[in-house]
Amino acid sequence: MVKIPPYLKKGDLIGVTCSSSKMELPVAEYAAAVLNSWGYRVHMGITVGTSFHNFSAPDELRLEELQDMLDDPEIKAILFGRGGYGMVCILDKLDFTRFRKHPKWLCGYSDVTALHAHVQQHYGIPTIHSMMCSGITADTFEDEYVHSLSAALKGKAYRYTTAAHPLNKEGKATGELVGGNLSMLANLSGTSSQIDTKGKILLLEDIGEYRYNVDRMMYNLKRAGWLDKLAGLVVGGFSDGKETDTPFGQTEYEIILNLVKDYKYPVCFGFPSGHGAANYALKLGLKHELRVGAKSILSEL
Numbered sequence: 001m002v003k004i005p006p007y008l009k010k011g012d013l014i015g016v017t018c019s020s021s022k023m024e025l026p027v028a029e030y031a032a033a034v035l036n037s038w039g040y041r042v043h044m045g046i047t048v049g050t051s052f053h054n055f056s057a058p059d060e061l062r063l064e065e066l067q068d069m070l071d072d073p074e075i076k077a078i079l080f081g082r083g084g085y086g087m088v089c090i091l092d093k094l095d096f097t098r099f100r101k102h103p104k105w106l107c108g109y110s111d112v113t114a115l116h117a118h119v120q121q122h123y124g125i126p127t128i129h130s131m132m133c134s135g136i137t138a139d140t141f142e143d144e145y146v147h148s149l150s151a152a153l154k155g156k157a158y159r160y161t162t163a164a165h166p167l168n169k170e171g172k173a174t175g176e177l178v179g180g181n182l183s184m185l186a187n188l189s190g191t192s193s194q195i196d197t198k199g200k201i202l203l204l205e206d207i208g209e210y211r212y213n214v215d216r217m218m219y220n221l222k223r224a225g226w227l228d229k230l231a232g233l234v235v236g237g238f239s240d241g242k243e244t245d246t247p248f249g250q251t252e253y254e255i256i257l258n259l260v261k262d263y264k265y266p267v268c269f270g271f272p273s274g275h276g277a278a279n280y281a282l283k284l285g286l287k288h289e290l291r292v293g294a295k296s297i298l299s300e301l
Contacts (some may be wrong), residue, residue: 001124002124002125002126002285002286003100003103003123003124003125004103004125004126004286005076005077005103005104005105005125005126006076006104007153007154007155008040008076008077008105008153008154008155009154010039010040011039011040011041012040012041012076012077013040013041013042013043013074013075013076014035014040014041014042014043014075014076014077014078014079015042015043015045015069015072015075015077015078015079016028016031016032016042016043016044016045016048016078016079016080016081016133017045017047017048017062017065017066017069017078017080017081018045018047018048018050018056018057018062018080018081018082019047019056019062019065019066019080019086019087019090019112019115020055020056020062020080020082020083020084020085020086020087020111020112021054021055021056021082021083021084021085021086021111022050022051022052022054022055022056022084023048023049023056023081023082023133023134024049025048025049027081027133027134027137028044028048028049028081028133029044030136030137030138030141031079031081031132031133031134031136031137032044032133034136034141034146035079038150043069043075045065045069046061046065047061047062047065047081048081048133054084054085055085055086056081056086059086059089059090062086062089062090063090063093063094066078066090066094067094067095070094070095070096070098070099070104071095071098071099073098073102075104076104076105077104077105077106077107077153078104078105078106078107079107079108079132079133080106080107080108080112080132080133081132081133081134082110082132082133082134083108083109083110083111083112083132083134083181084110084111085111086111087111087112087114087115088111088114088184088187088188091114091115091118091193096119096122096123099123099125100123100125103123103125105127105128105153106119106127106128107127107128107130107132107149107153107281108128108129108130108132109129109130109131109132109180109181109205109273109274109275109279110132110180110181110184110207110275111181111184112132112180113129113179113180113181113184113185114184114187114188114193115127116129116180116284117178117179117180117184117185117188117193117194117195118188118192118193119285120178120195120284120285121192121193121194121195121196122192122193124285125285126283126284126285126286127283127284127285128149128152128153128281128282128283128284129180129203129273129281129282129283129284130148130149130152130279130280130281130282131145131146131148131149131279131281135277135279140277143277144280145272145277145278145279145280145281148280148281149281151281152281152282152283157299157300157301158280158281158299158300159297159298159299159300160271160272160280160297160298160299161295161296161297162268162270162271162272162295162296163270163295163296164293164294164295164296165253165268165269165270165296167253167254167257167267167269168266168267168268168269168292168296169257169260169261169265169266169267169292170266170292170293171232171264171265171266171292172266172289172290172291172292173201173230173231173232173265173266173289173290174231174287174288174289174290174301175199175200175201175230175231175232175287175288176199176200176201176284176285176286176287176288177200177201177203177234177282177283177284177285177286177287177288177298178195178197178200178201178202178203178284178285179195179197179202179203179204179234179284180203180204180205180284181205181206182204182205182206182209182214182217182218182221183206183209183217185204185217185221185226186217186220186221189220189221189224189226190224194224194226195226197225197226197227197229197230198229198230199229199230199231200230200231201230201231201232201233201234201288201290202226202227202230202232202233202234203234203236203271203273203282203284204233204234204235204236204256205235205236205237205238205273205274205275206238206239206252206274206275207237207238207239207240207274207275208239208240208241208242209238209241209242209252210241210242210243210244210248211241211242211243211247211248211250211251211252211255212244212248214238214241214252214255214256215248215250215255218255218256218259219259221259222259227259227260227263228263230263230265231265231290232265232266232267232268232290232292233256233260233265233266233267233268234268234271234273234290234298235253235256235267235268235269235270235271236270236271236272236273236274237272237273237274237275237276237278237279238252238253238274239274239275239276240275253269253270256269257269266290266291266292267292268290268292268296268298270296271296271298282298283300286300286301287300287301288300288301289301
């Protein structure tokens with residue numbers, strides 16, 4: 001049975017930590033001010049605004065801070081500062097004993113995908129694939145994508161609609177929503193954090209990858225069994241794609257379609273999720289309905 005973390009109410013405390021790459025303190029402080037304006041208190045971790053090479057801090061400190069926030073009963077949600085790289089370095093050392101008894105919302109995307117996948121596969125606790133502090137800025141704080149995080153934390157169900165895409169495969173599917181960043185999912189393939197995707201709706205997105213590598217990662221997922229028993233597939237943004245001197249010959253969406261075209265489930269391309277400005281909050285681990293037709297609709301059930 002799914003154990004849903006309590007939704008937030010005014011006055012609740014949100015922890016902000018950088019468990020992966022470093023970020024500038026003023027960026028996180030601006031995001032914290034927006035969270036304050038929503039009625040929440042914010043505890044800013046010591047990994048915010050610090051640096052250790054590309055990381056925010058050494059593994060031991062990032063681990064200690066995330067563990068403390070997972071265990072702290074006063075913290076009702078954790079919003080990660082940014083992604084980058086580093087979550088996988090500390091993932092196996094985290095102790096989820098207290099978190100399982102008193103779950104809280106874990107909010108982020110990109111490198112946080114490793115944590116999302118691990119928590120869903122081992123403990124069946126929903127998490128939120130969403131904007132992080134790095135995406136809450138003076139230009140975005142009033143937009144629908146940032147507000148979708150606010151609504152998700154309050155427990156509001158959503159129904160997101162996006163225009164039809166010429167590569168879509170029409171149909172209807174119901175299942176738990178899982179997934180996130182393609183690079184992270186491929187990296188987790190064959191590990192204890194690999195998600196059981198049978199009967200589920202899989203979300204994929206990425207940024208800055210060579211197109212041949214997107215093809216290679218998709219073959220990884222296919223050969224490892226991620227794709228063959230899905231209920232449906234939602235493909236978000238694939239921004240800043242790269243080419244070698246000799247172009248690969250397919251876009252990211254064409255690459256993905258080539259790997260899933262023979263399956264019977266619906267596929268939605270161009271869903272507003274990923275590293276771009278269009279990034280709706282999505283509750284991973286909860287049941288959703290996907291309808292792909294004249295337009296695509298993803299609804300929390």
